[in-house]
Every structure is written in C-alpha cells, then in structure tokens.
Amino acid sequence: MENKQIIDINNLVKRFPIGDGYFTALQGITLRFVAGEFAGLVGPSGSGKTTLLNLIGSLDSPSEGSVVVLGHEVSRLSHRESAALRNYHIGFIFQTYNLLPVFSVYDNVEFPLLLQKRDAVGRRKAVMEALDWVGLSHKAQSRPAQLSGGECQRVSIARAMVKRPELVLADEPSANLDAKNSHHIIQTMKRLNRELGTTFLFATHDEKVMGYLDRIISLDDGRVARDERPLCVNEAQSDSTAEENGHARRQARI
Amino acid sequence: MIHFLLKGVLHDRHRSLLPLIVITLGVALTVLGHAWVNGVLGESFVMSAHFSTGHLKAMTRAYAEEQDQMPIDLALIGVKEIMDELAGIGEVDWAPRIRFGGLIDFPDESGSTRSQGPATGFAVDLLTPGSKEIDRFNLTSSILSGHIPTREEEALITYDFAEKFHIQPGDRFTFFGSTMEGSMAFGNFIVAGTVRFGAEALDHGAILIDLTAGQRMLGMPDAAGEILGFFNNNRYDQKEAQAIADSFNARRSGSTDEFAPLMVTMRDQEGMAQLFDYTHIISAILITAFVLAMSVVLWNTGLIGGLRRYGEFGVRLALGEEKSHIYRTLIYEALLIGLIGSVIGTVVGLALALYLQVVGLDMGDAMRASTMMMPSVIRTQVTATDFWIGFIPGLFSMTLGNALSGLGIYKRSTAHLFKELEA
Ligand SMILES: Nc1ncnc2c1ncn2[C@@H]1O[C@H](COP(=O)(O)OP(=O)(O)OP(=O)(O)O)[C@@H](O)[C@H]1O
Numbered sequence: 085m086e087n088k089q090i091i092d093i094n095n096l097v098k099r100f101p102i103g104d105g106y107f108t109a110l111q112g113i114t115l116r117f118v119a120g121e122f123a124g125l126v127g128p129s130g131s132g133k134t135t136l137l138n139l140i141g142s143l144d145s146p147s148e149g150s151v152v153v154l155g156h157e158v159s160r161l162s163h164r165e166s167a168a169l170r171n172y173h174i175g176f177i178f179q180t181y182n183l184l185p186v187f188s189v190y191d192n193v194e195f196p197l198l199l200q201k202r203d204a205v206g207r208r209k210a211v212m213e214a215l216d217w218v219g220l221s222h223k224a225q226s227r228p229a230q231l232s233g234g235e236c237q238r239v240s241i242a243r244a245m246v247k248r249p250e251l252v253l254a255d256e257p258s259a260n261l262d263a264k265n266s267h268h269i270i271q272t273m274k275r276l277n278r279e280l281g282t283t284f285l286f287a288t289h290d291e292k293v294m295g296y297l298d299r300i301i302s303l304d305d306g307r308v309a310r311d312e313r314p315l316c317v318n319e320a321q322s323d324s325t326a327e328e329n330g331h332a333r334r335q336a337r338i
Numbered sequence: 339m340i341h342f343l344l345k346g347v348l349h350d351r352h353r354s355l356l357p358l359i360v361i362t363l364g365v366a367l368t369v370l371g372h373a374w375v376n377g378v379l380g381e382s383f384v385m386s387a388h389f390s391t392g393h394l395k396a397m398t399r400a401y402a403e404e405q406d407q408m409p410i411d412l413a414l415i416g417v418k419e420i421m422d423e424l425a426g427i428g429e430v431d432w433a434p435r436i437r438f439g440g441l442i443d444f445p446d447e448s449g450s451t452r453s454q455g456p457a458t459g460f461a462v463d464l465l466t467p468g469s470k471e472i473d474r475f476n477l478t479s480s481i482l483s484g485h486i487p488t489r490e491e492e493a494l495i496t497y498d499f500a501e502k503f504h505i506q507p508g509d510r511f512t513f514f515g516s517t518m519e520g521s522m523a524f525g526n527f528i529v530a531g532t533v534r535f536g537a538e539a540l541d542h543g544a545i546l547i548d549l550t551a552g553q554r555m556l557g558m559p560d561a562a563g564e565i566l567g568f569f570n571n572n573r574y575d576q577k578e579a580q581a582i583a584d585s586f587n588a589r590r591s592g593s594t595d596e597f598a599p600l601m602v603t604m605r606d607q608e609g610m611a612q613l614f615d616y617t618h619i620i621s622a623i624l625i626t627a628f629v630l631a632m633s634v635v636l637w638n639t640g641l642i643g644g645l646r647r648y649g650e651f652g653v654r655l656a657l658g659e660e661k662s663h664i665y666r667t668l669i670y671e672a673l674l675i676g677l678i679g680s681v682i683g684t685v686v687g688l689a690l691a692l693y694l695q696v697v698g699l700d701m702g703d704a705m706r707a708s709t710m711m712m713p714s715v716i717r718t719q720v721t722a723t724d725f726w727i728g729f730i731p732g733l734f735s736m737t738l739g740n741a742l743s744g745l746g747i748y749k750r751s752t753a754h755l756f757k758e759l760e761a
C-alpha cells in the first residue's frame with residue numbers, strides 16, 4: 085500500500101520574541117511523515133517538542149520555512165481554515181487531559197462532532213463507538229472529576245478519535261500516569277493506529293512510550309539530532325515486553 | 339449546540355450561579371429602586387393632591403383667578419346643590435374646604451394678649467364619621483401631641499406655634515379674620531393637639547378646624563372656598579379627570595357669571611404641569627444612574643467569568659472551534675443567564691415593591707425627629723415600567739462584560755491561549 089504524505093516540514097524555523105530580541109526554539113527542521121506512522125519527538129526539556137507539535141497542529145505559525153499538513157500550508161491558513169483543519173483532521177491529546185469539567189464523558193467526546201454539525205443519530209453512534217474503543221462505555225454519564233487519571237486520558241483519546249482524524253498529536257500523554265496506565269493508553273493508541281490507520285505523533289520523555297514507537301525523532305536545542313526507526317518493534321507487545329524492548333534498545337544504542 | 343450551551347451553563351456553578359445571583363439581586367434592586375423613586379415622587383403628588391389641589395377642584399371662576407390669596411369673598415355658594423350634582427359622578431369623593439387667613443391670639447391667665455401671629459387656616463370636614471379628610475391630612479400619624487378634634491370648638495395647630503408660644507393641648511386661642519361678606523370674623527378655640535404635616539407650605543403657622551365651625555365663624559353657611567375631588571382608588575388619572583372636568587364645565591359654558599363654578603384638574607393647577615414634567619425627568623435620571631451602576635457591577639462579574647475561562651477556550655480552539663464561534667457562545671451564555679436572572683429578579687423585585695406598596699415602610703419615628711421634608715411612610719409605586727426596566731441591566735450588563743472579556747480571545751494568539759492549558 086502506497087502511504088500518502090501527511091506532514092511535510094521544510095527548513096522550519098520558529099522564533100519567539102523575548103525582550104528586544106528573539107529566542108529561536110526551532111532551527112532548520114525538515115521532516116516528513118506518512119499516513120499510519122506511530123512516531124515520537126523526544127529530547128530534553130526545552131528542546132522544542134511542544135513548539136513543533138503546535139506548529140503542526142496549526143495553533144502557531146512558522147517564522148521561516150514551511151509546514152504542510154494534509155496538503156495545507158499552515159502559514160497560509162486563515163483562522164477559520166485552520167480551525168476547520170483541526171476540527172475535521174487533527175486530534176489532540178494533552179498531558180493534563182483538559183476535559184471540559186462541567187460536561188459528562190459522553191458530552192466531552194461528543195463536542196468535536198457538535199462543532200462539525202453532525203446529526204444526532206450519527207453523533208450517538210460515533211461517540212459510543214469511540215468510548216467502546218477505550219473501554220469506557222459504562223462511564224458515559226460520569227463527570228471527569230469522578231474518573232481516575234488513566235480513565236480521563238482514555239476519554240481524551242476517545243475525544244481525539246471520535247471524528248476519525250488522519251492525525252493525532254499527543255503531547256506527553258503519559259506524563260501524569262503510572263506505569264500500568266501509561267502502557268494501557270499507549271497500547272490503546274497503538275491498536276487504533278493499526279486498526280484505523282491513524283497517524284500518531286507524540287512528544288514524550290517517557291521510556292515506556294518510546295518502547296512502542298516505530299519512529300523516534302530526537303530533538304536537541306531546536307534541531308533534529310537523530311531520526312531513527314527501531315527495527316524490532318513488537319506488533320503485539322505485552323506490558324512486560326514493551327518494558328524490556330525499551331531497555332533493549334537503550335542498551336543497543338550505548 | 340444550544341442544548342450544549344445550556345448544559346454548560348447549568349452545570350458550571352461558577353459560570354451560572356454567581357452571575358445569576360448578582361443579576362437577580364441587581365435586577366430586583368433596579369425594579370425596587372424604580373418603584374421606590376416612583377413611590378417617593380408619587381408621594382409628593384399625593385401630598386399636593388391631599389393638601390391643596392385635589393385630583394379635581396371646583397371653585398368659582400373668580401376664585402380660580404386669585405387662588406393663592408385664599409379669597410373667601412369669592413367662595414362658592416350653594417355647596418349642597420353642587421355636591422348633589424357631583425354625587426352623580428362615580429368613583430370620586432368630593433370634599434368642600436375653606437382656606438382662610440387671619441391672626442391667631444393666645445391670651446394669658448388674665449385674658450389679655452400674650453402673643454399673636456399671622457395664621458393660615460384650613461376648615462375641613464373632621465367631624466362627620468368616616469370622613470376621609472382625616473386620612474388625607476394624615477392626621478393620625480402627623481399628630482405630635484393631643485388628639486384629633488372631636489368637637490367644633492377644637493382645633494389643631496402646627497408645631498411651630500406650639501414651640502414659639504409654648505402652647506399645649508387644652509390651651510385656648512382666638513382667631514381673627516374676615517367673613518365672606520367682608521366684616522370682622524372671630525372664633526374661640528381649644529387646642530386639641532399639635533401637628534407636623536411634613537409639608538413646608540402647611541407647617542408654618544397653620545390651624546386646622548372643622549368645616550362647620552369654619553363656615554359658622556366666617557359667615558358662609560352652605561359656602562366653601564373650594565370643593566376637592568379625589569378618585570376613590572387614590573390614583574390620579576389625567577384622562578378621567580379631564581373628562582369629568584370638561585363635562586362639569588360644559589354644563590355652564592353658556593354662563594358669563596364670574597361666580598359660576600369652574601372645575602380644573604390637578605395638572606391644570608398652578609405649577610403642577612411643570613412638577614409633573616420635572617418629576618418625569620428626575621425619575622429618568624435616577625433610573626439611568628441606577629441602571630448604569632448595576633451594569634458596572636454585572637460587567638465585572640462577566641469579566642471575571644471570562645478571564646477564568648481562557649484555559650477552556652484553549653482546549654476548544656485545539657478541538658477545532660473557531661474563535662468567532664467561541665465568542666458567540668460566550669455572548670449567548672450571557673444572554674441566557676441574563677434572561678433567567680432578569681426574570682427571577684423582576685419577579686422578586688415586583689414582589690418586594692408590591693409588598694412595600696401595600697404595607698409601606700413606616701419611618702414615622704425616624705422622621706419625627708428630623709426636619710426633613712419627606713412623607714413619613716415610604717411607599718413604592720409599581721407601574722408597568724417595573725415589568726421591563728430590570729431587563730436593561732440584567733441583559734446588557736453581563737453581555738457587555740462577556741463581550742469585553744471575550745475580546746481577549748482575539749487579542750491573544752491561538753498558541754498563547756493554548757499555553758494557558760499548561761498553567
Ligand atoms: N511563547 C513563547 N515565548 C517565548 N519562548 C517560548 C514560547 N514557547 C516556547 N518557548 C521556548 O521555546 C523553547 C522550546 O519550548 P517547548 O515548550 O517546545 O519545549 P519542550 O521540548 O516541549 O519542553 P518540555 O519537555 O519541557 O515540554 C523553550 O526554551 C521555551 O522556553
């Protein structure tokens with residue numbers, strides 16, 4: 085199957101104004117992602133992972149170079165167009181879940197579909213299916229405050245996936261979770277990646293997450309330091325093998 | 339989406355409860371304030387009507403020309419006949435009165451003059467059982483000492499006489515004036531009590547006696563300076579008053595007699611038209627000030643509510659909502675809460691205003707000690723305006739607040755709003 089190009093980044097530079105001058109957060113990034121990738125940005129704090137995800141998500145615009153997402157040059161999109169791009173094609177998963185606390189699990193997952201003005205029957209079917217993917221159908225009427233951290237993150241995965249986006253951007257999705265929950269949500273995303281062909285791009289420090297990635301891009305000081313494809317990513321890892329795999333690769337690198 | 343908004347508003351106490359309480363309170367206060375202003379201003383009309391103009395007033399054409407001089411020589415004669423004619427007009431109570439001037443003389447033990455002063459007199463029906471004049475002069479609560487006259491020879495005097503001349507109930511005095519025919523008139527009276535009416539025009543050097551006593555003293559049997567008409571519901575109705583006056587006057591249109599009776603409405607009496615208009619202006623100014631003050635309070639509530647939610651806006655932007663859509667929902671939310679708050683606030687405000695209209699807040703004790711010119715019972719007056727006036731601050735203030743605070747969505751870049759998530 086010929087995989088279509090999802091993200092095309094060329095000579096991307098991002099500067100932030102500070103004081104009289106600029107701080108360069110990203111310098112000369114060139115990267116390509118094709119449909120179905122399960123990739124991650126890794127690197128020390130401040131290396132530019134979040135900045136890069138925001139640019140890909142069309143939440144910010146480049147200082148130089150270009151970011152083309154699903155055929156759209158991000159810097160040329162109007163507010164309305166970039167909102168539509170996010171609304172229909174990109175799902176977001178955050179470190180702090182960011183569910184809307186006043187709404188039920190069901191309402192939170194339904195929200196993106198309301199923005200798309202889908203009809204009630206279609207919404208209901210899609211929401212229940214998405215909750216089923218993450219194993220939370222029975223919690224549909226709960227409020228976020230009544231859920232554990234792992235459950236909240238699964239709700240936010242359902243919210244990102246309910247519209248069946250081509251691309252999901254996940255910024256430190258496991259940072260607030262314990263090992264067991266981290267494995268659970270990554271496995272969930274890996275499964276969706278395989279079953280639906282959704283492209284996932286992570287920003288992470290988490291060794292457990294890295295163990296599942298089929299592509300790891302190391303950023304350092306705003307540059308791509310390495311872009312690797314671990315050879316032996318197990319397609320159906322158990323919790324323990326994922327852990328071992330991470331260890332194995334780390335050792336291999338040394 | 340409306341459903342979704344409604345759910346959000348209902349579930350988020352911060353978003354709905356606090357603004358709702360503030361709006362409800364503000365709206366209720368606006369309604370109450372408006373009714374109160376109307377009540378206080380209305381009260382001064384009531385006092386004018388009760389003490390001087392009536393809702394309608396019949397007098398001779400000549401008397402009308404020189405009203406302020408209390409010209410009893412130009413008084414109406416044949417009051418009984420006129421009263422019979424007037425009795426045919428339903429819904430109005432008619433009260434003949436005499437206003438007169440003269441000298442009041444307080445004797446010492448030996449009977450010679452101890453002190454003397456000019457005095458204005460009112461002769462009104464105090465003795466007929468069920469006379470409404472006692473209420474119109476608010477005697478029950480404005481009496482400072484003694485009692486309401488129960489006999490023709492008893493009189494009430496204003497408190498300044500009592501203070502200046504050290505007069506107490508039970509003391510005697512003689513009143514000197516002139517009769518309707520122009521000869522010397524005098525009468526001996528016993529002070530039944532002292533009063534403070536709470537209206538400057540009356541409170542200085544006035545005596546109040548019974549109508550029959552006045553007619554006898556002033557030599558005017560079956561005559562009265564003026565006959566005042568009062569709507570039974572005590573509400574002045576310009577249209578109705580005009581109609582009654584017109585039909586009364588039409589019956590005499592052929593006459594050129596300057597002693598023929600003439601009826602005028604309250605508004606047509608001297609100075610009243612300006613007072614009516616002036617009152618409307620004052621009322622409008624007070625209401626505007628009140629509405630503005632409420633708007634500022636509610637605007638702040640909206641502002642705080644909006645600022646608190648930049649994080650939420652960040653998520654919604656990330657989920658693909660447009661800025662303009664977020665902004666619109668913020669406005670709808672404000673309108674929704676404003677509407678609910680306005681309805682509840684109006685109901686509460688109207689209930690309080692109606693209660694104060696019926697019961698009144700008796701400030702009699704506090705007022706007695708003060709020299710302020712205010713009615714002693716504060717009453718609100720509910721008008722049709724009270725049903726919508728509260729919606730102005732209720733709807734607009736929070737909408738304005740959300741509209742202004744929501745501008746932050748546009749001022750900040752998407753990425754910046756997004757950053758609030760991490761905070
Ligand atoms: N709006 C901004 N204004 C100024 N500097 C910024 C802004 N956003 C990010 N930066 C800077 O850019 C650099 C990269 O930030 P970024 O958030 O992308 O790092 P990160 O790799 O995600 O780090 P972490 O692992 O801690 O999340 C940092 O030094 C940060 O201070």
Ligand SMILES: [Mg+2]
Nearest residue numbers: 133134135287
């Ligand atoms: Mg980051």
